[in-house]
Amino acid sequence: MAKRYTDEFRRDAVRIAISSGLTRPQVSSDLGVGLSTLNKWVQKHQHEDLMSGPHDDVEKENTRLRKELRLVREEREVLKKAAIFFAGQSQ
Structure with a gap:
């Protein structure tokens, strides 16, 4: 079949x-x-x-992904600064 x-x-x-x-x-x-x-x-x-098809769904998903990307970038910057800070303390 x-x-x-x-x-x-x-x-x-x-x-x-x-x-x-x-x-x-x-x-x-x-x-x-x-x-x-x-x-x-x-x-x-x-x-x-x-x-x-449902273009609204695509737009909503794009908006959600942009917010998530912005948050991840902000978190990355915080982690970079923390890594530099802790690297300086261990010396």
């Missing part, structure tokens, strides 16, 4: 195949999909807007 894939999985596979920079054999191997199957999906979906 042939393996069935969801439409979401197919769209994600096509997006990865087109935009990841990986070769199609690499993508097909990583996803556990036959190369010919992946190529068929790409041909079928190449004209669709792969970013269509």
